Each structure stands twice: as C-alpha cells, then as structure tokens.
Amino acid sequence: MLKVNEIFTSIQGESTSTGYLTVFVRLTGCNLRCSYCDTRYAYDEGQLMTVGQVYSDIARRGIKRVCITGGEPLLQPDVQRLIDMLEDYEVSIETNGSVDLSQFKLYDRHRFVMDMKVPSSGSSNSMNYENFNYLRSHDEIKFVIGNKSDYYWAKDVIKKYYKRGIITFSPVYGVIEPVEIVNWMIEDKLDNVRFQLQLHKYIWDPGIRGV
Numbered sequence: 001m002l003k004v005n006e007i008f009t010s011i012q013g014e015s016t017s018t019g020y021l022t023v024f025v026r027l028t029g030c031n032l033r034c035s036y037c038d039t040r041y042a043y044d045e046g047q048l049m050t051v052g053q054v055y056s057d058i059a060r061r062g063i064k065r066v067c068i069t070g071g072e073p074l075l076q077p078d079v080q081r082l083i084d085m086l087e088d089y090e091v092s093i094e095t096n097g098s099v100d101l102s103q104f105k106l107y108d109r110h111r112f113v114m115d116m117k118v119p120s121s122g123s124s125n126s127m128n129y130e131n132f133n134y135l136r137s138h139d140e141i142k143f144v145i146g147n148k149s150d151y152y153w154a155k156d157v158i159k160k161y162y163k164r165g166i167i168t169f170s171p172v173y174g175v176i177e178p179v180e181i182v183n184w185m186i187e188d189k190l191d192n193v194r195f196q197l198q199l200h201k202y203i204w205d206p207g208i209r210g211v
C-alpha cells in the first residue's frame with residue numbers, strides 16, 4: 001500500500017524535464033521539516049491506495065512522464081514496486097538527500113533528483129553524502145538556495161563530493177531574488193551548474209495545490 005497525498009497532471013516545473021506534461025504522484029510523509037517547504041500539506045494528509053490503483057490512475061492519464069514526489073517519497077517501502085511497474089515511463093524521483101539511494105533499483109531511463117539541503121533549510125545536517133557514489137550521469141543534484149552562505153556551502157559540497165550528475169541551483173521562492181544567484185554564478189564562472197526556477201509558480205498562484 002502507498003499513502004498518497006495527491007495525483008495530478010501538470011507541466012514539470014522543476015528539473016531538466018521542465019516544461020513537459022507530467023503526472024505527479026505525491027506521497028504522504030516526510031522525515032525533514034525544511035524552513036521553506038511549500039508542501040507542508042503532504043506531511044500527514046493522504047489516502048491509502050494499492051500500488052495497482054496508483055498505477056491505473058497514472059495509466060488512464062495517457063502521459064508518459066511521471067514525477068514521484070512528496071513529502072519524501074522514498075520512505076514508503078512499496079514505492080519500489082511502483083517504480084518497477086513504470087518501466088515504460090520516464091520517471092523522475094524527487095528526494096531530499098537524507099535517504100540512502102543505494103537501496104533502490106531504477107531502470108536506466110528513470111532518474112533521481114536529489115536535493116542537497118543547504119544550511120538555511122535547517123535540514124543540512126541530515127544529508128547522506130554516500131549517495132554521491134551511487135548517482136549516475138543523468139541523475140540530478142539540486143541545491144535550493146536562500147542566501148549567499150547557502151551558495152558557498154553548495155560550491156563547497158560540489159568540490160568535496162561531486163562525481164557525476166547534472167547540478168542545478170534554484171532560489172527559495174520568495175526569499176531571494178533569482179538574479180542574485182545568477183550574478184554570483186557569473187562572477188564565479190560557474191559553468192558546470194544549471195540555473196532553474198520553479199516554473200509552475202509563475203504560471204499559477206504560487207500558493208495553490210495540485211499544479
């Protein structure tokens with residue numbers, strides 16, 4: 001069984017597949033409490049569904065991209081069974097950097113988007129740096145930055161631990177102006193990092209669910 005907060009169709013607003021129509025499966029529950037979390041409603045609220053019911057809901061939408069998120073989606077043991085059923089889909093899994101990723105088996109066309117929680121999130125002490133050994137070149141390592149110390153912290157983590165994968169920086173929505181991060185990247189000639197914004201927050205009201 002899976003405890004599911006919401007399933008909806010939208011455009012992917014984050015990661016390198018931004019802009020593609022995607023089915024989002026948001027699983028309930030999280031082990032962290034980030035200062036800026038825009039999804040607090042997923043900490044407890046949700047309905048129990050069988051893995052088969054979740055799969056059927058995805059399949060009837062007729063869209064070949066799926067984003068498994070939360071909450072922290074990798075805390076529910078049955079998530080592996082859902083991943084296994086999605087062989088024909090392009091799947092991205094948003095995960096918070098605290099979970100041991102070596103325990104999951106992904107198809108080649110599936111990928112992790114691993115968020116390394118920066119100091120201003122309040123969650124950076126929970127990061128699992130072993131994960132850098134398991135990420136593949138098409139997985140993503142994401143830093144959501146709220147101030148200049150976070151930016152320095154992110155650069156330091158990359159220097160110490162980076163092996164493979166696509167690195168992205170994005171702003172904490174409403175906390176820092178995007179241009180500030182871009183200007184720091186230009187000053188530092190940071191040409192191995194891809195900057196991104198949460199696209200859905202510019203299309204819809206940033207406070208609404210299910211988009």
Ligand SMILES: C[S@@+](CC[C@H](N)C(=O)[O-])C[C@H]1O[C@@H](n2cnc3c(N)ncnc32)[C@H](O)[C@@H]1O
Nearest residue numbers: 036037038039070071072094095096115172173
């Ligand atoms: C809601 S989380 C769910 C997946 C997982 N718990 C995690 O944190 O990666 C999905 C993504 O949204 C990002 N996010 C949450 N609140 C945000 C905010 N206020 N501004 C920018 N990104 C935010 C998180 O950093 C994370 O990368």
Ligand SMILES: Nc1nc2[nH]cc(C(=O)O)c2c(=O)[nH]1
Nearest residue numbers: 010011012013014069200211
């Ligand atoms: N449109 C849209 N794209 C997203 N990409 C990752 C999301 C998430 O909450 O994990 C998300 C989300 O909530 N909405």
Ligand code: SF4
Nearest residue numbers: 030032034037071096
């Ligand atoms: S890990 Fe993700 S879902 Fe959990 S509190 Fe942080 S941003 Fe929110």
Ligand SMILES: [Mg+2]
Nearest residue numbers: 038039069211
């Ligand atoms: Mg979101």
